[in-house]
Amino acid sequence: MATVRLRDVAERAGVSIRTVSNVVNGYAQVADDTRRRVEKAVAELGYRPNLAARNLKRGRTGMVALVVPELDVPYFSELARAVIAEGRKHGWTVVIDQTDGEPDRERELIIGGAGAALFDGVILSPLSLSQADLAERRGGSPLVLLGERIAESPYDHVAIDNVAAAYAATEHLLDLGRTRVAAVGDQPYDTGETAQLRTRGYRDAHAARGLAVDDSLIVATHRFHRSDGAAAMAALLDRPGGPPDAVFCYNDLLALGAVRTLLTRGLRIPQDVAVVGFDDIEAGRYNTPTLTTVSPDKAVIARLAVERLTARIAAGSSGADPAQAGPPAEFWAPHRLIVRESTGG
Known part of the structure; x- marks a missing residue:
């Protein structure tokens, strides 16, 4: 089967080759009617752009990196x-890479090392990187940050409002009439920003009702894994002041670990202890009981991050300073509380 060329699409649509190129490359300066004719011709002929040639012409690799702490965390x-x-x-x-939260690995991927030159841009969810580390970065490919580790930097940043999300989760448990609401997942150290924001939301929800927080019900965990949640729940059940009647876990894996401990101790969910997680991972939807959770809109987070990275890359490829795509900005993705069986939904 003969390769379909830009010229073929242009002849079918009755436009110039340049116009077809503008449509295929997503440039805005094309009339809507013309764009529709070109897109129809592309679909009818089955045209596929030569991405390798296009990227070579633009001085790109055609690859961007997504760097996260742990791929085995479902979120x-x-x-x-x-x-x-x-x-x-x-x-x-x-291209996906993970850092295990190691500072040297995060620095290598965005500041130096062979990997830094492989990608046209990087989306990074840092765990250990600091603002001082980013200050060492000079030039390099565009960078978009995720999460809460570095909220103020010269780079675009996409996150959710963790304080508001944790407030909503805790408020839901208080609305159920629960009076001893525990929190599992606090991380009171330098790299625990996400957990600290969720603890703030937990405290704010109590304060809004004039309720004191029993600090012994806030359990810190080193990581957000099932084993951490199971151990934290065991500690809460064994505490001298008596067990909680509800628990807000800072991610779904912690919640699933907590559920396991509760069930093995013969407690009923949610009758004895109501459980809320965070992240809305697939495992929570199919757990028994299904898990009430805070659901960050991952699709919106992805869209915002990729759009901002693409805009920065496009500005740089045109010979302009990537900063011409606009000043660094904060982008907030929505979240919602999904009520399921673990709190009586």
Whole structure:
């Protein structure tokens, strides 16, 4: 079967080759009617752009990186799927890497080392990187930051409002009439910004009702894994002051671990202890009981991150300073509370 060329599409649509190129490359300066004719011709002829040639001409690799702390944490693997899908819409091949939260690895990927030159841009969810580390970065490919580790930097940043999300989760448990609401997942150290924001939301929800917080019900965990949640729940059940009647876990894996401990101790969910998680991972939807959770909109997070990265890359490829795509900005993705069986939904 003969390869379909730009010229073939142009002849079918009755336009110039340049116009077809503008449509295929997503440039805005094309009339809507013309764009529709070109897109129809592209579909009818089955035209596929030569991405390798296009990227070579632009001085690009056609690859962007998504760098996360842990791929075996389902939130990050589900986010990676969303970023890959969004990147495909923009013609990017998305390469996934994980850092295990190691400072040297994060620095290597965005500041120096062979990997830094492989990608046209990087989307990074840092765990250990600091603002001082980013201050060492000079030039390099465009960078978009995810999460809460570095909220103020010269780079675009996409996150959710963790304080408001944790407030909503805690408020839901208080609305159920629960009076001893525990919190599992606090991380009171330098790299625990996300957890600290969720603890603030937990405290704010109590304060809004004039309720004192029993600090012994706030349990810190080193990581957000099932084993951490199971151990934290065991500690809460064994505490001298008596067990909680509800628990807000800072991610779904912690919640699933807590559920396991509760069930093995013979407690009923939600009758004895109501449980709320965070992240809305697939495992929570199919757990028994199904898990009430805060659901960050991963699709929106992915879209915002890829769109901002693409805009920065496009500005740089045109010979302009990537900063001409606009000043660094904060982008907030929505979240919602999904009520399921673990709180009586």
